[in-house]
Amino acid sequence: MIREALEPLDSETEQGLALKVARQKAEQFRGEDARDARRKIAAALMRRGFSWSACAAALDAVLADG
Numbered sequence: 384m385i386r387e388a389l390e391p392l393d394s395e396t397e398q399g400l401a402l403k404v405a406r407q408k409a410e411q412f413r414g415e416d417a418r419d420a421r422r423k424i425a426a427a428l429m430r431r432g433f434s435w436s437a438c439a440a441a442l443d444a445v446l447a448d449g
Contacts, residue, residue, distance in 0.1 A: 398440050401433045405441035421446060 392400070408427050412420040421442060428438040 394437070397433060397437045401428055401437040401441040402444055404428060404431060404433075405438075405445040409445045417446070 405424050405428060408424045409420065412423055415423075424445065425438055425442060428441060429435075433441075
């Protein structure tokens, strides 16, 4: 059980989780300058241990949403 918890996530699962967090953070930073919001969302994702590729995909998806 512990071994399973420590295994890395597959990229699809990681990207899905990153997108979920990015959407929550985007809501939190609504109304802020787009550049600042992007930086803050990226920092939040990186602090949670997401890879840069998952962060970049989530940022692109969230910022494309509006």
